[in-house]
Amino acid sequence: MFPRGVTVWHFILIPPVVMGGVIILFRWISRSLLDPATISENGLYAVARIVTISLVMSLVIAWLAFRHRREYEAQIAAQNEDLVATRDFLSNVIETSGEVIITLDSDGHITSWNRTAQQIYGWTQEEMLGETCDRLFAAPDDHGNKFRMHLDTLQAGGMVRHEETTHRRRDGSIITVHVTLSPLFDVSGRYVGATSLIHDVTKLNELQSRLVEQERMAALGQMAAAVAHEIKNPLAGIRGGCEILLKGANEVDPRTELGEEMLYQVDRLSRSVHDLLVFATPKTIKPVPAQIHLIVDRVLKMIAEDPKNKGIQVDRRYDSELGHVQVDPELMEQVFFNVLLNSCQAMDLNGAITITTGKAGNHVSVSVRDTGAGIPDDVIARIFEPFFTTRAKGTGLGLAIVNKIIHDHGGTIRAVPPADGGSGTEVVIQLPAEA
Numbered sequence: 001m002f003p004r005g006v007t008v009w010h011f012i013l014i015p016p017v018v019m020g021g022v023i024i025l026f027r028w029i030s031r032s033l034l035d036p037a038t039i040s041e042n043g044l045y046a047v048a049r050i051v052t053i054s055l056v057m058s059l060v061i062a063w064l065a066f067r068h069r070r071e072y073e074a075q076i077a078a079q080n081e082d083l084v085a086t087r088d089f090l091s092n093v094i095e096t097s098g099e100v101i102i103t104l105d106s107d108g109h110i111t112s113w114n115r116t117a118q119q120i121y122g123w124t125q126e127e128m129l130g131e132t133c134d135r136l137f138a139a140p141d142d143h144g145n146k147f148r149m150h151l152d153t154l155q156a157g158g159m160v161r162h163e164e165t166t167h168r169r170r171d172g173s174i175i176t177v178h179v180t181l182s183p184l185f186d187v188s189g190r191y192v193g194a195t196s197l198i199h200d201v202t203k204l205n206e207l208q209s210r211l212v213e214q215e216r217m218a219a220l221g222q223m224a225a226a227v228a229h230e231i232k233n234p235l236a237g238i239r240g241g242c243e244i245l246l247k248g249a250n251e252v253d254p255r256t257e258l259g260e261e262m263l264y265q266v267d268r269l270s271r272s273v274h275d276l277l278v279f280a281t282p283k284t285i286k287p288v289p290a291q292i293h294l295i296v297d298r299v300l301k302m303i304a305e306d307p308k309n310k311g312i313q314v315d316r317r318y319d320s321e322l323g324h325v326q327v328d329p330e331l332m333e334q335v336f337f338n339v340l341l342n343s344c345q346a347m348d349l350n351g352a353i354t355i356t357t358g359k360a361g362n363h364v365s366v367s368v369r370d371t372g373a374g375i376p377d378d379v380i381a382r383i384f385e386p387f388f389t390t391r392a393k394g395t396g397l398g399l400a401i402v403n404k405i406i407h408d409h410g411g412t413i414r415a416v417p418p419a420d421g422g423s424g425t426e427v428v429i430q431l432p433a434e435a
């Protein structure tokens with residue numbers, strides 16, 4: 001309110017001093033001042049009155065100024081309070097938003113990291129403030145370059161809308177997100193950073209692909225049922241005919257070999273139709289508390305009955321603490337039968353299979369490792385696809401069925417080269433442990 005350095009005291013003291021000074025100067029110059037005899041009493045009273053009036057006026061002015069100053073200060077304080085309340089409200093909106101909201105400075109360093117960001121990514125505000133976004137990128141090189149291009153766009157006043165990308169969380173898991181970046185400018189129009197709005201769409205994408213998969217499977221199921229219906233009966237007829245023809249033929253008869261080959265091919269076709277039906281027809285899982293070791297043992301016994309597998313050594317490294325797991329025993333038999341059969345088919349007579357079980361966190365894992373030929377990189381990516389096979393006599397449905405059963409149980413399956421660098425393949429199945 002007052003110019004810098006001026007206070008109320010200036011108003012109180014300056015007017016009487018100045019006025020007094022002026023009067024004394026005036027008196028001193030005038031003749032009456034030169035002649036003390038001419039100084040009348042009236043003159044002294046007049047001086048005293050003027051001094052008193054100017055003092056009162058100073059006090060009034062000072063009081064008015066003081067009041068005005070108080071009002072002005074109160075007004076500023078109220079405005080400050082409003083500003084603080086607005087700022088708190090806005091930070092509260094950002095902090096409690098259900099979306100991830102991150103703000104960045106002009107160099108791309110994080111300046112705010114809200115609660116949802118902490119929940120989704122796992123890093124706290126203290127850990128992220130001042131950091132760059134590189135830590136969030138699933139593929140740091142590619143995403144980092146792209147992000148720097150985005151910063152240029154923002155600096156030029158542009159926006160990045162709903163870009164789908166993948167981010168990495170603190171625990172290493174990958175999420176799919178939609179990112180929207182908007183530039184921030186200060187009152188003078190200078191670029192000061194950006195706001196990043198991030199929406200986690202991982203679950204949505206999973207749901208969508210599951211829906212598409214379900215629709216695909218429903219269509220495939222209908223087709224498989226129709227095909228199976230058309231093929232099954234004729235196949236049974238052909239099989240019966242072959243058996244009748246073979247009955248009368250002796251071993252040297254060339255028709256015997258032909259008939260046996262026909263029988264073999266008919267059985268193969270029947271198996272393919274059966275596999276197709278199993279794969280395509282939805283089957284309800286009936287989970288019961290079961291012991292995985294007993295299921296694996298039953299399957300191993302079945303496999304050992306085939307003379308082709310007699311030379312294969314089996315090493316069971318079972319975890320005695322494994323306990324029960326909620327699974328459908330019949331479907332699980334099918335899983336281990338397919339996986340173990342694949343291992344046998346990939347090995348020569350002297351191969352070895354190692355089965356290791358264990359419990360980690362809330363999962364039970366079963367690993368089947370063989371010493372077979374291994375799976376080349378270009379093949380490994382496709383082994384769970386329906387009808388993908390590298391075997392002349394395979395249908396390519398074995399692992400597709402296994403994959404479906406495991407996922408229906410809430411588990412995961414993967415095939416990897418053995419961790420010790422040896423030859424062969426390791427198939428690792430993880431199932432939710434019983435609570």
Ligand SMILES: Nc1ncnc2c1ncn2[C@@H]1O[C@H](COP(=O)(O)OP(=O)(O)OP(=O)(O)O)[C@@H](O)[C@H]1O
Nearest residue numbers: 342343346383389390391394395396397398399425
């Ligand atoms: N243990 C393994 N070692 C090497 N290759 C394997 C192994 N398991 C699977 N594969 C590869 O994965 C492919 C797909 O396996 P999958 O069980 O689905 O079909 P398949 O065995 O070929 O036919 P089938 O339907 O009769 O099981 C196989 O053809 C093979 O190339």
Ligand SMILES: [Mg+2]
Nearest residue numbers: 338342398399
């Ligand atoms: Mg197979």
